[in-house]
Every structure is written in structure tokens, then in C-alpha cells.
Amino acid sequence: MSQTLEVSCVDAFEDNYIWLIHSQNHDNKDAIVIVDPGEPNPVIKAIETHQYKPAAIFITHHHGDHTGGVRTLVEQYQIPVYGPKNENIPVVTIPCDSEQIVTLPELALEFQVLDVPGHTRGHIAYLGHSALFIGDTLFAGGCGRLFEGTGKQMHQSLSQLLTLDPNTLVYCAHEYTIDNLNFAIQVEPDNQTLIKRIEDTKELRNNNQRTVPSLLSLELTTNPFLRFDQNTVKYAAREYTGQALLTPDAVFTATRNWKDDVD
Numbered sequence: 001m002s003q004t005l006e007v008s009c010v011d012a013f014e015d016n017y018i019w020l021i022h023s024q025n026h027d028n029k030d031a032i033v034i035v036d037p038g039e040p041n042p043v044i045k046a047i048e049t050h051q052y053k054p055a056a057i058f059i060t061h062h063h064g065d066h067t068g069g070v071r072t073l074v075e076q077y078q079i080p081v082y083g084p085k086n087e088n089i090p091v092v093t094i095p096c097d098s099e100q101i102v103t104l105p106e107l108a109l110e111f112q113v114l115d116v117p118g119h120t121r122g123h124i125a126y127l128g129h130s131a132l133f134i135g136d137t138l139f140a141g142g143c144g145r146l147f148e149g150t151g152k153q154m155h156q157s158l159s160q161l162l163t164l165d166p167n168t169l170v171y172c173a174h175e176y177t178i179d180n181l182n183f184a185i186q187v188e189p190d191n192q193t194l195i196k197r198i199e200d201t202k203e204l205r206n207n208n209q210r211t212v213p214s215l216l217s218l219e220l221t222t223n224p225f226l227r228f229d230q231n232t233v234k235y236a237a238r239e240y241t242g243q244a245l246l247t248p249d250a251v252f253t254a255t256r257n258w259k260d261d262v263d
Contacts (some may be wrong), residue, residue, distance in 0.1 A: 003127065004023065004024075004130070005024070005050060005109075005128070005130065005142070005169075006021075006022040006024075006129045007019055007020065007021055007159075007169075007213070008020045008022065008067055010037075010042045010046050010115075011042065011208065012038050012039050012042050012065075012069075013038060013039065013065060015175040015176065016036075016038050016065055016066075016173060016218075017171075017172070017174065017175065017176050017210070017212060018034065018035065018036060018037050018038065018042065018069075018173075018175060019034075019035040019036070019133060019171050019175055020032045020033070020034060020043075020131075021033040021034075021058075021088075021107075021109065021131075022107075023037065023055075023106070023107040023108065023109070023257050024109055024129075025106060025107055025108040026107040028053070028106050028107065029059060030051060030052050030053045031052070031053045031054075031055045031099050031107050032047075032051075032052045032053065032054055032055060032104060033054075033055060033056045033057070033058055033104065033107065033109070034054060034056070034057045034058070034073065035057075035058045035060075035126075035133050035171070035183070036058070036060055036066040036067075036070035036133075036135060037057060037066075037067075037068075037069035037070055037073055038064065038065040038067065038068045038069055039068055039069045040068075040072035040073050040076075041069075041075060043069060044072075044073070044076070046256065050198055051104075054073065054077040055079060055080065055104065055106060055107055056079050056080050056081070056082060056104060057070055057073060057074070057079060057080070057081045057084050057135060058082050058102075058111075059081060059082065059083035059084070059089060059091075059092060059124050060083075060084070060123060060124055060125060060126075060133065060134065060135025060136070060137075060173070061087060061088070061119065061120040061122065061123040061124070061135050061136065062084070062085060062087045062088065062089045062122075063082075063118060063136070064119065064133060065173075066136075066173065067089060067091065069089040071091055074091060074130050078176070079121065080093050080094050081093045081094065082094045082096050082102055082126075083095065083096065083124075084096065084097070084124045085097040085121060085122065085197065086110075086121060086125075087119075087120060087122035088116075089242065089258065090188065096107065096124055097113060097115060097124070097256055098112045098113060098114065098115035098124075098185075099112065099114075100112070100113040100162050101112065101113070102126065108149075109129065109138030110127035110128055111126040111127060111129075111133075112126075112127045112128060113125070113126060113127075114127055114157075114160060115157070115260065116134065116137040116138075116157035116158075116160065117148075117149045117153045117154075117157060118137060118144065118146055118149035118151075118153045118154025118155075118157050118158075119135070119136045119137055119142075119144030119145065119146065119147055119148070119149065119154070120136075120147060120148045120149065121148045121149055121179075123135060123137055123144075123149075123157075124137070125137060127164070127168075128235065129168045129214070130165065130167060130168055130169060131171060132164070132168050132169065132170050132171065132216070133171045134170060134171065134172055134251060135172070136172070136173055136174065137143065137154070137157055137158070138158060138170060138172060138219070138223075138225070138226075139174060139176050139177070139180055139232040140170070140172060140174045140176070140177040140180065140199070140211050140212050140213075140214040140219070140223075141176075141177050141180030141181040141184055141201075141214075141219075141222065142176060142177075142179070142180030142181075142183065142184070142223065142225060142259070143158065143223075143225040143256065149255075151249060151250075151251075151252055151253025152249045152253070154252065154253075154256065155228065155248060155249035155252040155253070156246070158225060158226055158252070159197070159213040159248075160222070161216065161219075161226065162226065164216060165217050166215070166217035166220060167215065167217065168215075168216040169213040169215060169216075170212075170213055170215070170219060171213045172212055172213075172214075175210065175211065175212065175226065177201050177211040177212070177214075178201055178205060178211075179217045179263075180200075180223075180225035181194065181197060181198045181201055181222070181228075183224075183258075183259050183262060184222060184223065184224050185198060185236070186233075186236075186262070187224040187233055187236045187237075187255065187258075188224065188227075188230075188232050188233065188236065190232070191222065191232070193218075193221045193222055193223075194221075194222040197218065197222050220256055224236075224255055225245075225252065225255060225256065227249045228249075228251040228252040228255065229248050229251075233251060233255065234251050236255075237251050237255050237258065238254075240254065240258050241254045241257075241258075
């Protein structure tokens, strides 16, 4: 199977991204997988404009801005819906959990499911072909709020990403990058890679360009929520909280709470 994935994007709401994963099968080249369709109409417009053939839907978690368009799309295209086993999402037809392999032979694609709770209790991600579709667990320069899970859970979820190929492309679901980096520079004001990233991100946004996907290697060097083991982040979190923060998950949780405080 090909290791190069073609992905396009449909904009939704104010800052949501709905990803369309394209087939690697030349005999079925117009087939797509739709990721987290929060609303149906922009997706249907893209399908009709480009004559795509929907084959499946991937859902990462239950929030309405990720699931709101699913029922309409299923009714129109009669396609399976993959989603988290540990969340109550009635439109899911194929429940998925950790290390499950989703095989799509008609598209010549397969993905490993990762359990990444924290933002929600049962949040999952889809990893394959040097791409990671991670919903709201990790953002470019940031991570999701802890709406249902704990800091320890989110720390464990994000720790899994440290072992992945740094060349993995990270497809998150929102354009939050500027806001996230404005916080990151408070944590690591002397991080030169981060300073350069902020400049590059501002230029992209000034030209109305997306900042997603991002590269995991860039996240590892600039995203404070993946850098809980770095002395600079440890020091900043301790200074902010006035606490010792003796474990990596304590550093992560303190950093996440810090961002909540400044938002």
C-alpha cells in the first residue's frame, strides 16, 4: 500500500476543518473517506463539484461540530461510519478502539486506531500512511481542553505521539494555531524554533492560508503540550503554579490549566 496520502479539506463553521482522505486505488480513484463532518452541506458541495464517491466516515469523538453532518451524509450515500467504541454516538456503525486496524481495501488504505482520551472520555485517532487524524486531542501548537477527561489521561494520550515517526503529518480539526502559539511563547519565550514558527504562521494567516496539517517534528519542538519533559517547560510550569510538579503528567496538567486561565 502507498505510504503517500492525498488529503483535501472542506472548511466548516468558523474554524473547523473536515478532511477528505482520497483513494490510493487507481481503479477507484474518486473514492473518499470523510473525517469529522460537523455539517453536511459543504461536504456535499465538494462531492458534487469534484464527483467524489464517499466510501466511509471517520469520527474521532462525539462533539456536535464533528458529528452534526453524519446522519445526512449517511442517508444520502449509505456509507459506514467508524467511530469511538467508548462514546455514545448513535450514527456509528463500526465501533473502534485501541490498536484496531481499519482496512479499506477499495481505497487501498488502512489505519490504526489510537485511544486518545482527555478532551472527551472515548476520543480516538486514526493513524496511517504517515498521517494522523486526531480531532481535538492535539492541535497545531496546542491541545484540546479537558472537557471530560483528566490531565493524567491527556498526558498518557499525548505521550503515545512521542513514539511516532516525526515526519507524520498531523491533521487536527480546528484553525487555532495563532492562539495556541501565543500561549506557547509565554511558556518558552526563548525557543527560537517557536519564534520562527510564529512568524511563519502569521504570514500564512495573513494570506488566508491554513496552518494545518502540521508536521509532528515541528510540534515536538514548539508545542508545550508535547514538551512536558523539557526543562524549560518544567521550569515555566513550576514558576506559574508555585508547586514542585514532580511528574510529567503534573507538568502537563499545570500547563493545560495555565492556558485555561489565560483564555
